[in-house]
Amino acid sequence: MSEEAVLNTNPITPPAQSLYTPFNVVAGIILIVGFIVTILRFTGGLGAVTNLNDNYPWGIWIGFDLLAGVALAAGGFVTSAAVYIFGMKRYHSAVRPAILTGFLGYALVVIALHYDVGRPWRLPYPFIAQQGTTSILFEVAACVALYLTVLFIEFSPAAMEWLGLRRARNIVIKLTMVLTIFGVILSTLHQSSLGAMFLIAPSKLHPLWYSSHLPVYFFISSIIAGLSMVIFESSLSHRYFAHKMDQTHLDEKEGVAFGFAKAAALVLFGYFAIKVVGIAMDNNWHYLTTGYGAWFLVEMLGFVALPCFLYAVGAREKNLNLIKWTSALAVLGIVLNRLNICVIAFNYHLPSDEKYVPHWMEIAISLFVVTLGVVAFRFIVTRMPILYAHPDYQEEH
Amino acid sequence: MMSVSRRKFLGWLGAAGAGVISGGAANAASNKHFKGYPDSLGVLHDTTLCVGCRSCEAACNKVNALPAPQQDFTDTTVLERKRRTDSAAFTVVNRFKQSESDKQPVFVKKQCNHCLEPACASVCFVGAFKKSPQGAVIYDESVCVGCRYCMIACPFEIPAYEYDKALTPRVVKCTMCHPRVLEGKLPGCVEACPKEALLFGDRDKLIKAARKRIERFPERYVDHIYGEHEMGGTSWLYLSGSSFEQIGMREDLGVTPAPKFTEGILGAVPVVAGLWPVLLTGIYAVSKRKDKVAQEEQSQAVSEAVTQAESQADAKLKKALALAKKEKEMAVKKEVKKALDKATLAKKEAKKKAQEEATDAEK
Amino acid sequence: MEFYTLQEFLTYTKGIAYLLIVAILVSVTGFWLFLTDRDED
Numbered sequence: 161m162s163e164e165a166v167l168n169t170n171p172i173t174p175p176a177q178s179l180y181t182p183f184n185v186v187a188g189i190i191l192i193v194g195f196i197v198t199i200l201r202f203t204g205g206l207g208a209v210t211n212l213n214d215n216y217p218w219g220i221w222i223g224f225d226l227l228a229g230v231a232l233a234a235g236g237f238v239t240s241a242a243v244y245i246f247g248m249k250r251y252h253s254a255v256r257p258a259i260l261t262g263f264l265g266y267a268l269v270v271i272a273l274h275y276d277v278g279r280p281w282r283l284p285y286p287f288i289a290q291q292g293t294t295s296i297l298f299e300v301a302a303c304v305a306l307y308l309t310v311l312f313i314e315f316s317p318a319a320m321e322w323l324g325l326r327r328a329r330n331i332v333i334k335l336t337m338v339l340t341i342f343g344v345i346l347s348t349l350h351q352s353s354l355g356a357m358f359l360i361a362p363s364k365l366h367p368l369w370y371s372s373h374l375p376v377y378f379f380i381s382s383i384i385a386g387l388s389m390v391i392f393e394s395s396l397s398h399r400y401f402a403h404k405m406d407q408t409h410l411d412e413k414e415g416v417a418f419g420f421a422k423a424a425a426l427v428l429f430g431y432f433a434i435k436v437v438g439i440a441m442d443n444n445w446h447y448l449t450t451g452y453g454a455w456f457l458v459e460m461l462g463f464v465a466l467p468c469f470l471y472a473v474g475a476r477e478k479n480l481n482l483i484k485w486t487s488a489l490a491v492l493g494i495v496l497n498r499l500n501i502c503v504i505a506f507n508y509h510l511p512s513d514e515k516y517v518p519h520w521m522e523i524a525i526s527l528f529v530v531t532l533g534v535v536a537f538r539f540i541v542t543r544m545p546i547l548y549a550h551p552d553y554q555e556e557h
Numbered sequence: 558m559m560s561v562s563r564r565k566f567l568g569w570l571g572a573a574g575a576g577v578i579s580g581g582a583a584n585a586a587s588n589k590h591f592k593g594y595p596d597s598l599g600v601l602h603d604t605t606l607c608v609g610c611r612s613c614e615a616a617c618n619k620v621n622a623l624p625a626p627q628q629d630f631t632d633t634t635v636l637e638r639k640r641r642t643d644s645a646a647f648t649v650v651n652r653f654k655q656s657e658s659d660k661q662p663v664f665v666k667k668q669c670n671h672c673l674e675p676a677c678a679s680v681c682f683v684g685a686f687k688k689s690p691q692g693a694v695i696y697d698e699s700v701c702v703g704c705r706y707c708m709i710a711c712p713f714e715i716p717a718y719e720y721d722k723a724l725t726p727r728v729v730k731c732t733m734c735h736p737r738v739l740e741g742k743l744p745g746c747v748e749a750c751p752k753e754a755l756l757f758g759d760r761d762k763l764i765k766a767a768r769k770r771i772e773r774f775p776e777r778y779v780d781h782i783y784g785e786h787e788m789g790g791t792s793w794l795y796l797s798g799s800s801f802e803q804i805g806m807r808e809d810l811g812v813t814p815a816p817k818f819t820e821g822i823l824g825a826v827p828v829v830a831g832l833w834p835v836l837l838t839g840i841y842a843v844s845k846r847k848d849k850v851a852q853e854e855q856s857q858a859v860s861e862a863v864t865q866a867e868s869q870a871d872a873k874l875k876k877a878l879a880l881a882k883k884e885k886e887m888a889v890k891k892e893v894k895k896a897l898d899k900a901t902l903a904k905k906e907a908k909k910k911a912q913e914e915a916t917d918a919e920k
Numbered sequence: 921m922e923f924y925t926l927q928e929f930l931t932y933t934k935g936i937a938y939l940l941i942v943a944i945l946v947s948v949t950g951f952w953l954f955l956t957d958r959d960e961d
């Protein structure tokens with residue numbers, strides 16, 4: 161399909177040749193603002209664009225861009241594991257979009273980190289200069305770097321089909337199994353380790369969120385995030401890129417949504433359960449009556465229990481619409497959880513006037529990074545065989 | 558079959574969690590104990606002797622060539638609010654009053670405590686912090702990436718960051734005047750203190766000295782040396798006349814050395830990396846095998862159906878052939894019979910004719 | 921080798937653990953190939 165045809169049938173891009181579509185205008189503004197803030201950041205230092213201080217060295221660039229970003233990019237490993245390792249072939253059409261979302265997610269996380277760390281050009285230092293092997297962050301860095309590479313290779317066949325590199329593409333396809341297993345190992349490690357990073361600070365993170373089970377919580381909730389993102393992303397794709405989908409994709413789409421909703425409901429149930437057990441283990445019940453306790457209950461009931469129930473209803477009644485909205489709720493819940501741990505319930509002992517509130521320019525950069533992702537996703541799905549199987553390679557899937 | 562495999566999928570994911578936990582438990586059980594460097598140095602801060610003159614702050618500023626403060630060091634109005642260390646001050650003195658009218662406030666000097674098992678060193682992914690055998694926890698600017706995880710980790714809220722520097726931001730904190738100590742000099746603050754509220758020396762001896770003070774003046778001190786065990790022990794030690802919580806020092810930190818918090822999960826890493834490939838490949842093999850069996854069954858069924866159809870068709874053909882043969886035979890028979898009949902008839906006729914002719918001839 | 925602090929000990933042992941992980945991942949791939957090499961399919 162030619163570029164023109166794509167644009168013309170795209171509901172967010174009206175047929176008029178004008179570049180000033182709502183999407184383009186909003187994205188354009190965000191990108192321009194982001195670009196300006198980028199210059200400020202790298203000429204004026206972190207202090208010029210952030211509200212970070214000595215008590216809050218980590219703000220939303222870590223809480224949202226890194227922690228939530230990595231969790232939401234878990235769709236790649238969850239889907240490819242389900243299809244290739246556990247043999248659920250009927251979800252096959254969901255693999256490529258999930259891998260693409262995952263790859264873009266991780267790439268954006270790495271971009272965002274360049275803003276956050278003080279000397280981004282030193283990011284490879286943990287591997288080439290000196291290895292801080294006792295640091296959980298060392299493990300996270302190693303896994304994220306490796307997994308980004310794995311995702312890139314997993315995604316590359318789509319690009320190669322687009323570019324007509326049949327030979328290279330076939331070699332990579334042969335590696336699918338090894339890559340998938342590698343991806344699951346790396347994801348298990350770094351998804352859980354992101355939670356483990358906070359194990360070092362029991363005196364700073366509120367007891368309701370601090371637990372020696374943090375790594376398990378993070379890993380399990382990343383599965384929820386991954387499943388929900390696949391549903392969420394596919395419903396958006398269906399809305400805006402339906403013309404790009406082939407029959408298989410359209411046929412399997414509902415099955416994917418129902419299957420993933422069922423799985424997500426079950427995992428949410430388990431997640432809720434272990435969180436409750438966690439409170440009991442540390443005997444933290446009495447905190448539930450405090451202000452932080454109320455906030456904790458909002459997270460647990462509104463963003464864990466509720467989506468669990470709604471997913472279950474949606475899957476039982478085959479209510480696609482409900483599932484779609486629930487996926488958004490579940491995704492929000494994971495974002496909230498990561499922000500709670502990194503920012504809101506962190507330094508809970510400090511008086512409220514010393515608490516960190518993000519600078520608008522921090523939010524601008526986070527939006528900028530997300531927008532980059534959406535634009536890149538749009539660019540790729542309108543060109544490469546993501547939502548459809550490439551006609552020349554159909555048999556080989 | 559599909560629903561079974563999904564259930565299994567979730568089951569394995571659960572196993573993942575269990576693996577992480579048990580790996581952690583197994584490792585935390587190690588009973589090695591480390592006593593720290595022998596003869597390492599420290600400072601004893603007797604808060605009951607401190608008068609809040611800020612001489613130590615001034616000395617620190619000079620020794621470390623820090624930027625000049627907004628308010629002069631002799632100005633004690635800065636004590637009005639509680640301060641923490643920042644990128645321009647490696648040490649600060651705070652004042653604590655029991656009440657507004659308290660005539661005898663307590664002054665406490667705050668700086669890096671130079672932990673025996675530093676949290677900052679444990680979390681740095683380039684190993685920029687090191688506990689030196691002399692006691693100081695020193696920072697290596699040349700490798701620091703600026704992730705600021707050390708600031709997240711430090712339970713005493715000490716390291717600060719140069720947020721205003723665009724290209725060369727550093728983490729900054731007290732060095733316990735490591736270079737001076739190596740030269741055989743006293744740390745700047747200790748040297749400057751006019752009241753001997755700071756005592757520099759061998760940490761073990763300082764603990765003994767502190768204990769002696771508590772014994773000698775039990776009404777003057779609470780019976781606790783802050784830093785002897787907190788977070789596994791620190792090189793800086795504190796004596797106080799009132800509870801440490803009241804003079805802004807957290808008493809809920811516990812005695813676990815910081816690296817212990819993450820030791821378990823680090824131990825789980827090789828476990829996951831070692832067992833995961835085995836487990837996952839196994840699951841893959843099983844699901845592939847299942848697929849193959851299903852496929853074989855299917856193809857077998859297909860071929861059976863084909864042979865059946867074939868044999869059926871065969872039988873039909875044979876039958877048809879047989880029928881045809883029979884019909885043909887019948888037809889032949891019929892023809893033959895017809896011919897025979899004809900022949901007999903002709904014969905009969907011929908006979909008759911001959912008889913007639915013969916009778917005619919007799920006449 | 922003598923270790924005075926837990927931190928030193930962990931830096932050393934975890935360093936070795938990471939090297940072992942790399943070795944394990946490489947060897948398990950090879951071993952799997954060795955194991956399934958002669959399977960006909």
Ligand code: SF4
Pocket residue numbers: 668669670671672675676677678694710711712713714715716730
């Ligand atoms: S007090 Fe903080 S900065 Fe100082 S050694 Fe301990 S953990 Fe590190």
Ligand code: SF4
Pocket residue numbers: 680681682683684685686700701702703704705706707708728
């Ligand atoms: S900011 Fe520097 S010293 Fe602190 S943990 Fe990160 S790399 Fe290490």
